[in-house]
Amino acid sequence: DSGVTQTPKHLITATGQRVTLRCSPRSGDLSVYWYQQSLDQGLQFLIQYYNGEERAKGNILERFSAQQFPDLHSELNLSSLELGDSALYFCASSENSGDTQYFGPGTRLTVL
Amino acid sequence: GQSLEQPSEVTAVEGAIVQINCTYQTSGFYGLSWYQQHDGGAPTFLSYNALDGLEETGRFSSFLSRSDSYGYLLLQELQMKDSASYFCALNRDDKIIFGKGTRLHILP
Numbered sequence: 001d002s003g004v005t006q007t008p009k010h011l012i013t014a015t016g017q018r019v020t021l022r023c024s025p026r027s028g029d030l031s032v033y034w035y036q037q038s039l040d041q042g043l044q045f046l047i048q049y050y051n052g053e054e055r056a057k058g059n060i061l062e063r064f065s066a067q068q069f070p071d072l073h074s075e076l077n078l079s080s081l082e083l084g085d086s087a088l089y090f091c092a093s094s095e096n097s098g099d100t101q102y103f104g105p106g107t108r109l110t111v112l
Numbered sequence: 113g114q115s116l117e118q119p120s121e122v123t124a125v126e127g128a129i130v131q132i133n134c135t136y137q138t139s140g141f142y143g144l145s146w147y148q149q150h151d152g153g154a155p156t157f158l159s160y161n162a163l164d165g166l167e168e169t170g171r172f173s174s175f176l177s178r179s180d181s182y183g184y185l186l187l188q189e190l191q192m193k194d195s196a197s198y199f200c201a202l203n204r205d206d207k208i209i210f211g212k213g214t215r216l217h218i219l220p
Contacts, residue, residue: 002154002156033207033208042199042210042212043199043210043213045207045208045210048207055207090155100145100157100160100203101155103155104154105153105154106154
């Protein structure tokens with residue numbers, strides 16, 4: 001158990017819909033990262049927050065957005081969903097930027 | 113730019129030793145990490161090299177050579193449970209850049 005929690009574990013929705021994925025980092029970790037992993041693909045970095053502020057942006061679509069709240073939990077919002085958005089979405093946390101990352105169990109999103 | 117290259121697949125026999133290589137091109141980083149991911153599971157941290165040389169953690173060792181822009185993960189006494197994907201990753205000031213991963217197949 002990494003100490004990082006993600007909800008929900010599974011999510012099935014339809015094209016065009018909007019969903020919110022939630023992540024609680026390990027106690028004491030200030031950085032939260034979001035990754036997308038499609039079938040047989042590597043980890044695609046989406047976005048990073050550090051202590052409430054956006055720190056780095058990767059291959060995140062404009063339809064996607066995220067935020068980190070004062071209690072350091074983070075949410076990833078995916079809107080106007082497409083079939084291709086079906087993937088595993090991982091959240092990871094670290095004490096500071098660039099430190100070893102600890103991954104949550106992931107949210108499996110299926111868009112029908 | 114930054115990129116990491118690692119083989120997409122490696123096959124080895126149970127009980128043997130296997131080495132997974134990682135080469136990189138980057139403008140700067142302060143360490144090379146390795147992560148393991150079983151099918152359907154989350155990546156988990158294995159090893160980290162901040163300095164050149166070998167780091168040993170039980171059956172797993174990791175090596176870094178900055179002058180050669182190269183690192184590797186060495187797995188000894190392979191067990192069936194080691195069948196997984198292995199990712200090398202560069203630690204930078206602002207983020208970690210992951211390679212595409214190497215799927216390790218272990219034959220009995």
